[in-house]
Amino acid sequence: MDFDLSDDQKMLAKTVGDFGKKESTLERFRKLRDADGPGWDKATWKKMGELGWLSIPFPEEVGGLGGSFVDAGIVLEQLGKTLVPEPYLSSVVLGGHALWLGGASAQHEKFLAPMMEGDTTLSLAFTERGVRFDARCCTTTARRDGDGWVIAGEKSFVLDGHSADHFVVAAMSDEGMQLFVVDAADTARKTVRLMDGHRAAHVTLADVRVGEDRRLSARPATEVLERVLDFGAAATVAEGLGVAFAMLWMTVEYLKTREQFDVKIGTFQALQHRAVDMFVEVELLKSIHTESAVRASEDGEERARAVSAAKLQLAQGGQLVSRQAVQLHGGVGVTDEHDIGLYFKRMHSLVTLCGDEATHVARYAASMDAT
């Protein structure tokens, strides 16, 4: 067994990490969060494309760099450390992987390639109001119409859907679940502001007509969705690891500087133990993140189990870290002004997206060996 990153991967981690420290600080995130714009910035996205970060997990035959999901995990972990707001999770992991797995080469060329270049973004439109983390429940419909399709329905909380150029839309047809690439311009969308400063959209598809060439039919849509949501869940864990790591060390630093009762508060054993509890959870998260990032690309039950176990660790351990980090900062931790709260809010999103704790525990329990 070898848990080490290759030299190339170490280099990647360092490059992305340095980018966060120098070019996409928390201050930048805060500015974008508070401005009226989309919450992220196109020039930065383009740059990420040029650096190869957007194409790294995709195989060379679709124009990718031929890396693996582990590489995407490395990027996400580093982006999480300074809360880089660009739509990596929604566009590269969710939208991008759906296109890659479900699409044919003409579709890869038309929709995946410009995204990998950093010219466009994709969002996966699968969530609906009142449906709980289950992509199989879908009230949006698709019916054949001549040589094309007509799609009707509403999608809610489409991550970064407010700014996406194309949606990969899940819709139910007589022949079962289908995935289509729909131009954002053909939909009506409303921006929803999220707690963590990101945005989503409520997307209305009012009898949108698309050609057969917009259907992703390389694999059954349910299989694509299932795999993509596992990539997504593994991605929330990867980013969550970066968030938890940042919170842990920010808090340790605070314990070493904040003074009360004429001593550093880090000298109080009660707080030392709390910091150690946080550290232990981050280590567990790091381990299980490694497994989930590796297995996310595999077929079969072990993939689902590893991803769900990682998601549980994020929900339990990650949230212990985020809650205690606020607690140990005292009053300043409850201000919007202090950065610790930004991480606290992002952690809640990452825990929730692509299946919350209950969803993953239930899935794991269903596939668990009885002996």
Added chain:
Amino acid sequence: MDLSFSPEEEAFRQEVRTWIAENMPPHLKAKAEHAAYFEMPEVMEWHKLLYAKGWVAPHWPKEFGGPGFSATQRFILGEELELAGAPPLSPFGLVMVAPLIMRFGNDAQRARFLPKILSGEEVWCQGYSEPNAGSDLASLRTMAVDAGDHFVVTGQKTWTTYAQYADWIFCLVRTSTEGKKQQGISFLLVEMNTPGVEVKPMQTLGDTPAFCDTFFDNAKVPKENLLGPLNGGWNLAKALLGHERTLVAAVGQTRRNLRLAKRLAAHHRGADGKPLIEDPHFRGKLARLEMRLRAHQMTNYRALAEQQKGHHPGPESSILKLVGSMLVQEADELCMEIMGQSSLAWHDDEAVEPFERWVPPTFCYDRATTIYAGSNEIQKNILAKLILGLPSA
């Protein structure tokens, strides 16, 4: 042993319930229904209605305008108000400074301040914490320098809840740098419109402007505003702590939160299409919370029974603060979990149902419950030292 309320007490509960139902204005009811955040003017509107009814200060003795309630009646009133989702009254005047004015103030101070606290004509805030004096309050540095017939106050208070709406602030200030830190502190009442007093509101994690930095720059404060003896402020502060802790047991708040959680669980459906309240996982979680709350509530009743016998709340009241604050947070967390992806929406009226809108900001703001009024770590230190008798390092 008798765990029941007397028929008179039950009748009183009914009376309170009916009065609230008939007298809470519709716009406040609508907000209560949605567990929404009350703006300060709304809080004061409610204050004045309760004042007119004679219920605004149930814990005040009759001689100062209180209704002469028993401890149980007070408790019932408080619980019913919280359960109805009524605006939580500003505690700084009614619960915090007023009892100190009654106990430590002179007649002129009682006559000057108490009636206007009661009527809501004057709003108060609490100026204890400073940037470098939070848990370690005795390290406070805001100076009040003797200048004959007045003090000159300079320094900074922080986390001052709702200072932007206050007419008065009660402060702990340093009047001497000699001896033990605690011995040089005085309790001073300062009018907010005094030249040199400046308030800068801050956003909380819930994106509400609920607290402020309060600056004092050579503010002249008449000597008659000194409460209690010069350099004797620490004793007043300690007397207040007990009040604060029983305030944060928050039984009613958690019960209301639990009710909201059930309502959310009836609204949101699981993957099988059934409401989450029928899902064993969520039903189990709701049940656990309700069961823990029961134990907390009984602990609260026990404390109350002691109080009825005339015992003052001792350090064991720290338990109420500890458990109450944790249950508030657990209930918030459960609400968020039940909401699923909707819990990501932030101050968005259209993305979620109206009764869901305030869940995420409340979840964020309530991280403060384990921090303010003496952090939970400090409460544990108190229990370890004063109840368990453990030696200090």
